[in-house]
Amino acid sequence: MTAAAAALVRRALARLGRAVIDVAGTSMAPTIVAPARVTLTARRFENVVVGDVAAYLAGEDIVVHRVVHRDADRLFTAGDARRRVDPAAHRGDFLGVVEGLAPFTAPSPMKLVPAPTGAGPAAVRLWVFEHGATWSTTDTDGLTVTRLPRAGIGADPGVVERLRAETTGSDLRIGVCQSARDGIELLTALDLTAYGTVDVVTGVGFTTAAPPLADGTVLLPEDLAHVFVRTAPLGEWPTTAWVTETLVPQLSPVPAGPAGRRPR
Numbered sequence: 001m002t003a004a005a006a007a008l009v010r011r012a013l014a015r016l017g018r019a020v021i022d023v024a025g026t027s028m029a030p031t032i033v034a035p036a037r038v039t040l041t042a043r044r045f046e047n048v049v050v051g052d053v054a055a056y057l058a059g060e061d062i063v064v065h066r067v068v069h070r071d072a073d074r075l076f077t078a079g080d081a082r083r084r085v086d087p088a089a090h091r092g093d094f095l096g097v098v099e100g101l102a103p104f105t106a107p108s109p110m111k112l113v114p115a116p117t118g119a120g121p122a123a124v125r126l127w128v129f130e131h132g133a134t135w136s137t138t139d140t141d142g143l144t145v146t147r148l149p150r151a152g153i154g155a156d157p158g159v160v161e162r163l164r165a166e167t168t169g170s171d172l173r174i175g176v177c178q179s180a181r182d183g184i185e186l187l188t189a190l191d192l193t194a195y196g197t198v199d200v201v202t203g204v205g206f207t208t209a210a211p212p213l214a215d216g217t218v219l220l221p222e223d224l225a226h227v228f229v230r231t232a233p234l235g236e237w238p239t240t241a242w243v244t245e246t247l248v249p250q251l252s253p254v255p256a257g258p259a260g261r262r263p264r
Helices: 003-016 159-167 184-190 240-251
Strands: 020-023 036-040 053-059 061-070 074-078 095-097 122-130 136-140 142-152 172-175 198-201 226-231
Touching: 003 020, 003 095, 020 061, 020 095, 020 122, 020 240, 053 074, 074 142, 159 198
Parallel strands: 122 142, 122 198, 172 198, 172 226
Antiparallel strands: 020 036, 036 095, 053 061, 053 095, 061 074, 136 142
């Protein structure tokens, strides 16, 4: 959408209280099935609440996504079909809301992850991206912790491909990131002890599809994880201590097999 077209939408909302726009993407399925035409209704930014479907400018595009969190000056949204939250939309980007849509119903975690293998108890492998780290692995009481080098907000492409090779074939892969839609409670619906190997990746951002960053590094492809969870408020990274002391015991409530090895 051009700047002129966006200005027309703003003008219609200001004068008429509503504007009609086309939605072409699939990120709001099944609530909005593209191609679709929706009506935006003007609303004061302060009156937008969690659960509303809001429209806002993101560069030259208009995003129509559901509000999952907000503060005084920002909206945090996610498409109903997405597992991660969008970058914050600021007050000046907000256009209006789409009224009359069905409320969001979270999909069952069992639709997001592979079926249990029955090979448990789980062997948990933790992959932590850290600034200044070199690729190194330690084994402690059935838990394998591998520290990987983080570069800026991303990682070297070679490191990412090595991680993919190491985790391909694991029974369950969990991405712990600051932009996940769901909190750690999502995992309570899963019998995690029924998976042979559980990989947990944290410390770096994920993306659906994006070119390398300006410094040549990349974010992790979203397909590296079956499910994403957030352990802190939106935008805050979980600490390594939290992951090892709080998350890992939930993933491995019974003694694991040999560290990093799939029980047989």
